[in-house]
Amino acid sequence: MVDDGRYLIALSLMVADPVSLIAAWPHDVHRLGDAAYEAYRQKFPTIAEKARIAGSAEALSVEQVLDVAPDVAIFREGMGPNSEQIRQIEAAGIPVVFIDFFSQPLENLEKSLRILGQIIGAEERTEAFIAFRNAHLKRIIDRIAAKPDLVRPKVFLEAHAGLTECCNSPGRGNVGNYITLAGGHNIGADVLPGAFGKLGIEYIISSEPEIYIATGGPQTEKAGGFVIGPAFSPEQSRTSLAKMAARPGIAALDPVTRGEVHGLAHQLLNSPFDILVAERLAKWIHPALFADVDPDKTLEELNTRFLAVPLAGPNWIDLR
Template identity: 25%
Template sequence: MFRKCLLVLCACLMSVPALAGERQITDLLGRTVTLPERVDRMILSEARLLYILMPLQKDDPFAHVVAWSDDMERADPDTYFRLAEAFPGTVNRLPRFGHPGKVTFDVERALTLDAQLVVVNQSYYQLWQENGTLDKLDKAGIAVVFVDFRDEPVANTGPSIRILGEVLHKEKEAEAVNTFIEQKMARVNERLRGLADEERPLVLMERASGMGDCCRVFGPNNFGHFVELAGGRNWGSDKTRALSLDINPEALVTEPFDLIIGTGANWQLAYPEVTSINLGYAADSDNLQQGLAALSQRPGWPAIDAVANRQFYGIWHQFYNHPAWFAAVEAMARWMHPERMQGIDAEADLREYHERFMPFAYEGHFWVKMQ
């Protein structure tokens, strides 16, 4: 009798995880992650991971967030202010963690917040493994899910949305936004089908124009990949396999660029010393032209043919880690191949994305051509 009772007790103990409603998902790195059936308390190791959450729960993207990082206030103040207007109580009180690549993640603080999950971009996996953060979080019973919205946004944003959709039981919403992006890109791909190599213009894709010394160019991923998808040749792809590379401006003068495209955002609030193209929700056209004009006067730049020919463009920097990256491809494809892209309106598509998936309305300017 005693043995029978002991066996029953052991069976009950072994079934505790199932009774507690635990489940397993696979993150972007292929790691099996055990989660509670309902995730109500997550930490975003970067605030801009909210870009992925917004289309999943546009009515309240903070519904399951108990803390985030401090990067959005500096890197994308326009979006931060829109969120603060829409959710003032939440944005103003939400605890901040430091940047995951610059400070050690505070596991003890995460415990005081009763966090169940930390969402992290995959680029920090090795760092968090080496500095012991992953081990500490595991011992604390806090799950970690790795996604990617920046290193390879074309390949990984969709799966990352799907993973977070699974985490939050928002699978239908994840499928809706991924289908939307796929449909927009399918039109671009169809229009550019059969494009010959000699029809692809040479593009200098500058990262964060005016932020620091000139110049940093994109390699074959991220905006460098966007250029290729838009029907261009990304100059930086032949210079580096990394995300970006610093280039001496003297190396640019003799290159036969057909277009120069610089990324920009409203960085002057946090970094008043920079010269940038203040694209975003608060942008106005006069200020954007002033930004392009100032950047075109950097040492050596007036001698670049694409600048002299006013083939100098600006585009919103945050497309590089945003599900709406498709709009950047559409806009650039229109600049490079206007005859093929007739009928495709990047601004209308970006506006539709906001209407369907964003918690605030579309406004401002997200790309510009030098006049």
């Protein structure tokens, strides 16, 4: 049992049929994207029939967990059951496990993958993917480390752009750490102590960011926000990104006037797709230094070597 649909992605890296391992999940299709979910449903029709439990952003029902009676209950660190609920679940003979793809993924994603691999008995394939992921991250880390005098451009990343009033941003954690890894300076980390928070437009303007990156997906479509992913064409994504860049305040930012506006699928975050995020950020932040890095090639290798359900696109785009 898992409390986040994105854990299906991790399992799909480890086994040919990840859905067969799931006793229950939240049916949080928005976290996968409608098109991605449909790809899973087409290949594994039983996904739609799996028991539904509360997701990590909802109030946990111990009764739901006990009714499903899974071999193990996997929760997101910091969001799952409290100590009394853990006691009740474990008293029923169900081990409780916490993993973290959200708060500090650079620190905890590898550990979390190993935990999942051990639980399902897929250690060898899990280690193969971890080695693949580490090699791609190390290439970026080593190049940045070799440039001690590297100037770090200021980056403003707006998460779920257009979903709510401006502006959601990473702080000290989550994708903000990948901006740092890729040689950028995340302006959200200067004022947001947690993994995510909200920045005022006055602060954003005064910070003088040099690069603007929006994340979005199908979850922002109804709000008229930035959309990207396999359900949308590049033209649709670019049009919606232009709309985000034209908003009052955002339109006045220097990177917008210079065309340094980029879009990223939010569904890539909080998952083992973080290597694609790291590579794409690196090319946006330091294009000359990472001219030979090819996220499209990395995605192709992910699809052919590991994923039970291939990841479709587009998942990143430039306004220019």
